[in-house]
Amino acid sequence: xxxxxxxxxxxxKLAKQLGITTRTIRYYEEIGLxxxxxxxxxxxxxxxxxxxxxxxFILKLKELGINLKEMLTLADTFxxxxxNFDTITPRVLEILDLHIGKVDDKIAKLSSLRDDITxxxxxxxxxxxxxxxx
Amino acid sequence: xxxxxxxxxxxxKLAKQLGITTRTIRYYEEIGLxxxxxxxxxxxxxxxxxxxxxxxFILKLKELGINLKEMLTLADTFxxxxxNFDTITPRVLEILDLHIGKVDDKIAKLSSLRDDITxxxxxxxxxxxxxxxx
DNA sequence: GGGCAAGTTTACGTAAAGGGAAGATTTATG
DNA sequence: CATAAATCTTCCCTTTACGTAAACTTGCCC
Numbered sequence: 001x002x003x004x005x006x007x008x009x010x011x012x013k014l015a016k017q018l019g020i021t022t023r024t025i026r027y028y029e030e031i032g033l034x035x036x037x038x039x040x041x042x043x044x045x046x047x048x049x050x051x052x053x054x055x056x057f058i059l060k061l062k063e064l065g066i067n068l069k070e071m072l073t074l075a076d077t078f079x080x081x082x083x084n085f086d087t088i089t090p091r092v093l094e095i096l097d098l099h100i101g102k103v104d105d106k107i108a109k110l111s112s113l114r115d116d117i118t119x120x121x122x123x124x125x126x127x128x129x130x131x132x133x134x
Numbered sequence: 135x136x137x138x139x140x141x142x143x144x145x146x147k148l149a150k151q152l153g154i155t156t157r158t159i160r161y162y163e164e165i166g167l168x169x170x171x172x173x174x175x176x177x178x179x180x181x182x183x184x185x186x187x188x189x190x191f192i193l194k195l196k197e198l199g200i201n202l203k204e205m206l207t208l209a210d211t212f213x214x215x216x217x218n219f220d221t222i223t224p225r226v227l228e229i230l231d232l233h234i235g236k237v238d239d240k241i242a243k244l245s246s247l248r249d250d251i252t253x254x255x256x257x258x259x260x261x262x263x264x265x266x267x268x
Numbered sequence: 269g270g271g272c273a274a275g276t277t278t279a280c281g282t283a284a285a286g287g288g289a290a291g292a293t294t295t296a297t298g
Numbered sequence: 299c300a301t302a303a304a305t306c307t308t309c310c311c312t313t314t315a316c317g318t319a320a321a322c323t324t325g326c327c328c
Contacts, residue, residue: 010305021287023285024286027286043305044305068285069284097255100255103244110240113195114234114238116194118234121231144325157317157318158316174325176276176323178275201315202315
């Protein structure tokens with residue numbers, strides 16, 4: 001009765017589910033982004049829901065340009081400051097603010113580029129128009 | 135009198151002005167992003183305003199995640215379709231729309247991540263608050 | 269016009285993020 | 299149980315976007 005129902009996943013299935021390869025998952029573990037994974041008695045990796053969420057979060061961060069090393073230092077700070085609850089907040093807030101700033105920056109740049117492209121697009125469209133009516 | 139005042143720049147000065155290295159500029163030429171650069175009689179590269187603008191544009195595209203190979207294919211399409219003006223528009227518009235789509239996508243993802251971070255931030259701040267008033 | 273900074277080519281080096289194969293072992297399945 | 303499929307570790311390979319050194323030539327300044 002104490003089977004502690006946790007729904008473990010093997011690496012291959014997980015990889016398929018996330019649209020990445022097993023190599024990628026092992027690589028994240030290799031560089032310390034994941035901590036040592038629980039293994040079966042035979043040695044195959046088993047992932048629980050928490051670890052799945054962690055990988056998903058990594059992928060999300062990656063998608064917006066934060067590289068793995070940056071994630072590492074971020075994770076480090078979280079972990080060291082999670083020890084005593086008193087000190088966690090200021091430092092973590094600092095980091096979060098920093099990243100919010102970065103994200104805002106990128107959003108602004110992307111918007112600007114979007115405008116550039118749209119303008120260029122309509123300039124070309126105008127040219128075509130003129131050509132047709134001539 | 136026919137000095138055709140074009141204000142040429144040497145590579146080092148240009149690099150400094152753009153905040154990149156000369157290697158980067160030569161590299162962009164090397165992989166075909168810049169076309170052969172005009173040289174002095176002695177062989178040193180001279181850049182005119184157009185080329186400066188081109189590099190600036192490249193840097194801008196780079197900043198938002200378009201890699202150099204993607205820029206190459208983009209440039210290719212522009213060049214081949216610039217031959218006959220009739221065919222340029224549809225294809226170019228198609229590409230531009232594609233990239234506008236990509237940019238929108240990224241902006242959306244960044245915004246979502248920004249929300250995630252902000253939420254997390256305020257949850258932590260709340261925790262701190264509670265701790266203080268207890 | 270002598271000297272030194274700046275430029276040139278060639279070529280090897282590097283960091284990031286995995287890819288891919290080999291050889292052994294484990295797990296799943298008929 | 300046998301066999302196939304999936305995992306394991308180890309190791310070398312690959313691409314991208316330059317960095318860096320060497321050996322040499324040009325350009326600019328006094």
